[in-house]
Amino acid sequence: MSFELAKSMIGEAALKQGLRYIRNNPEKNLVNLAKWGERLAREPVHKGYAKQWAEMFADENNNWRQLAVRGINQLAPNVVEKLGVNMFLNAGMLSPERRKQGEQKYGVHIPWAILIDPTGRCNLRCKGCWAAEYDKSQDMDYETLNRVMTEAENMGVNFFVISGGEPTVRMDDLISLAKAHDESVFHVFTNGTLITKERAQQFAEVGNMTFAISLEGFEKQTDARRGKGVFKKVMQAMDNLKEAGVPFGFSGTYTRENTEILGSDEWIDLMIKKGCILGWLFTYVPVGGDSDLEYMATPEQRLFMLQQVRKWRTEKSIFVADFWNDGPFTQGCIAGGRNYFHINAMGDVEPCAFVHYANVNIRDTSLVEALKSPLFMEYQKNQPFNSNHMRPCPIIDNPEWLQKMVEETNAYPTQKNGVTAAQLCRPLHGYAKAWGEIADKVGVEEPIKTT
Numbered sequence: 001m002s003f004e005l006a007k008s009m010i011g012e013a014a015l016k017q018g019l020r021y022i023r024n025n026p027e028k029n030l031v032n033l034a035k036w037g038e039r040l041a042r043e044p045v046h047k048g049y050a051k052q053w054a055e056m057f058a059d060e061n062n063n064w065r066q067l068a069v070r071g072i073n074q075l076a077p078n079v080v081e082k083l084g085v086n087m088f089l090n091a092g093m094l095s096p097e098r099r100k101q102g103e104q105k106y107g108v109h110i111p112w113a114i115l116i117d118p119t120g121r122c123n124l125r126c127k128g129c130w131a132a133e134y135d136k137s138q139d140m141d142y143e144t145l146n147r148v149m150t151e152a153e154n155m156g157v158n159f160f161v162i163s164g165g166e167p168t169v170r171m172d173d174l175i176s177l178a179k180a181h182d183e184s185v186f187h188v189f190t191n192g193t194l195i196t197k198e199r200a201q202q203f204a205e206v207g208n209m210t211f212a213i214s215l216e217g218f219e220k221q222t223d224a225r226r227g228k229g230v231f232k233k234v235m236q237a238m239d240n241l242k243e244a245g246v247p248f249g250f251s252g253t254y255t256r257e258n259t260e261i262l263g264s265d266e267w268i269d270l271m272i273k274k275g276c277i278l279g280w281l282f283t284y285v286p287v288g289g290d291s292d293l294e295y296m297a298t299p300e301q302r303l304f305m306l307q308q309v310r311k312w313r314t315e316k317s318i319f320v321a322d323f324w325n326d327g328p329f330t331q332g333c334i335a336g337g338r339n340y341f342h343i344n345a346m347g348d349v350e351p352c353a354f355v356h357y358a359n360v361n362i363r364d365t366s367l368v369e370a371l372k373s374p375l376f377m378e379y380q381k382n383q384p385f386n387s388n389h390m391r392p393c394p395i396i397d398n399p400e401w402l403q404k405m406v407e408e409t410n411a412y413p414t415q416k417n418g419v420t421a422a423q424l425c426r427p428l429h430g431y432a433k434a435w436g437e438i439a440d441k442v443g444v445e446e447p448i449k450t451t
């Protein structure tokens, strides 16, 4: 479908009208809308999808139906409209065609999302966090942030992930950027401690900001890594966002110490009760200055998390993504500009938030030129890094690849500690082999058997 055709068929006004209709009575109207879709669809495959959705939305016990109804009821009306348009129309339906046009024009592959850090500063100091390694004295200036986002939108990118450091230490700038880039989605990874009722209300008014708040587990685990009192502040931040109607979720890094907690039903039920719509799970990657291999979740713990997430997807009214174990859904690694990349607060253009090597700095190059950097080209040339998408990562699953790509492209280390790719990758081979033995026995679909 062409860009113009899509625009004419699924115009913003029509989408908003549909969203208003659903909001009036989501329990009933989600089903009605899906049934209309089934009647109107021309292609048998689209008819089939619509039929499945109608059946799913009609089933009160279906967890995805429960999530859709909860989300629509929980979010502020203007947030439902703004995010509906920005996420489904701009970043969803229109972005692929616009990026394709951009690719023809600029001769470079254009990813779907950009992860960018407005600051390396953080008001907390957590064990193993890469943010602690960046130079805290330098923020990315507003003009550069604004320029990158403008260049990105001109290329068809409408999804910005914001990280840090702690991005909310620059709350006013974040809100200004979200307003200035009104057609895009801002997904902010935050420690949540600065999200007051007033700020939550501002986010609701802006309408295109969503949040993922970091937790290590319950109060004991969170406060042990992040500092005393942080868990209670996060619970309050979640209440503030829920009350204001702003979408949010949790972000959890699972380690040897907390995998069974973050993977427990008790944990996910608490997150749903607090109002989380989504959750991000990341396995701990030893890339920081205080890297600790013994802190990594074991391969067996990674398998446990995989099993839990797959179970939750059939039972729980929350969307949980596991950054590594969901490799089959993304056909492997998404970094290096394939689907996303990372710009740190110093401006270094890195393939991934966990890969701290670069060839270029965005302060002195355009986004188009940055996307052509040798390390990105190597990434794209060699993806996927393993034929088994359960082993997607060139850092922890196939460390020989990261070392090779960084060395061959003469990429420089972006962390102050200057860890070389060889120093980073060498200790990870044992883990990669052990996980590989498990992953090669794991089916992409249920049931999961390893014996």
Ligand code: SF4
Pocket (backbone or CB within 6 Å): 323, 324, 332, 333, 334, 335, 352, 353, 354, 355, 392, 393, 394, 395, 396
């Ligand atoms: S480099 Fe590893 S962590 Fe980054 S996107 Fe690729 S698979 Fe994921």
